[in-house]
Amino acid sequence: MAALLKVDNLTKHFGGILALDHLSFEVQEGEIYSIIGPNGAGKTTLFNCISGLYRPDKGSILFSGQELIGLKPHKIAELGIARTFQNIELFSHMTTMDNLLLGRHIHLRSGVWHSLLLPWRKSLTAREEVAHRARIEQIIDFLELQSARDQFVKSLPYGRQKLVELGRALALEPKLLLLDEPSAGMNTEERQDLFFWLQDIKEDLGITIVMIEHNMQMVMDVSDRILAIDFGKKLAEGLPEEVANHPDVIKAYLGEDEHESAAVARQ
Template sequence: MGRTIGEVVLDLNNVSLSFGGVKALSDISFDVREHEVRAIIGPNGAGKSSMLNVINGVYRPQEGEIVLRGEHFSRMSPYKAAQSGIARTFQHIALFKGMSVLDNIMTGRTLKMKSNLVQQAFRLGPAWREELEHRAKVEEIIDFLEIQHIRKTPVGRLPYGLQKRVDLGRALAMEPQILLLDEPMAGMNVEEKQDMSRFILDVNDQLGTTIVLIEHDMGVVMDISDRVVVLDYGKKIGDGTPDEVRSNEEVISAYLGASH
């Protein structure tokens, strides 16, 4: 446990991705170390979300490879990614709006369920016991994220900031080793951003989860990340600690415009 940053767990080598003539990512390489908070930043359309989609196998890059704990993948698939302990949240919330918070987080346990469909449908012994175990785990997450008061509330009725927290909860239910967060703080007010930052740091610190996040808000990124990759028009223009990135000329011009 704990925040001793370890070995490289995820390594992207010369990844390129294009949709027809549009080059979304060109020749990008970077690595993620165990237990670190790794941020990917860049202006709109820089390829940040594509990058995440490549990591968890939604997009298949035309070139390059992904090395996950020493295992080489030229083609990752979402299922394989999930099985190897990669979970993610979405920029646009993709929860089941009519289901309660509890049930939504329960869906994050799907991959961990061992009993079969019939057992589950009729709540036979093993399925029953298993559900209790999963529920206990989910309750821990509810406690961790401090959302006890909305446990039984349908997600659709919650304010945006809380929905984002539930989204994080569902990803945590997978007990991931690597957590991909796609703009976890988009559309939040200052207080909600502070709360979310604290939860992200808590996840990283207490559960030891490695975190890769995309974020727009430079202030937040600089505060909570260990290392930052900067993308612009599908190219990597910077990589390093927040301080290094902040003083990087190319990054400054991409973000603030060259004339400044």
């Protein structure tokens, strides 16, 4: 199987702080790959490097063999990488529908010429628009967002907003989906739904998922493989059970003090 995403020796400084420290890993096509680690471990920095918002100091990020470093975010989106954010980044004064339509931006033709200067070709634009809306309706049905369709997203509850953001990412029809804490702020029921949706996204839509997630239950249930990082460095990588039982991972989560962690383990 070919690696869809190959991160090699990725390094990123912020002043004196080393956010990513020669990090290397590969994500295979069709898997759900979770990244875990304590707060400040560099997980979101990694996502920002992949989606082009940050420029790393060193290393390389290959997506289907193409170097991403140096590309602008919009270019990376056009290659088929979509993402969500930890703190929800939506177009909050637009409806759910309009947010999802914006997710299809890269698939739209330049509407200025078609709808303003060439009004006689309006039928063509209209047909295109119908096709795009049909795709969006599928996503809305899939994520059960029907009741939110025409509401302004800022008026939706937090969990629904997270879904709209996921929907917008799907609207881009990505090959790779980066999810930054998709279950944060969700209740148990919403989390349950999300679990099934992620499975469907992977199996039915064939989209590879890289996910940052703090809820260990979720991570253990849904992931094919897990990467644990701390201080921007790889701690462990492998199948969920392997990583969860890795001594370095336990140490990173429970603290450096041997006695303390032993005490925690006894309880």
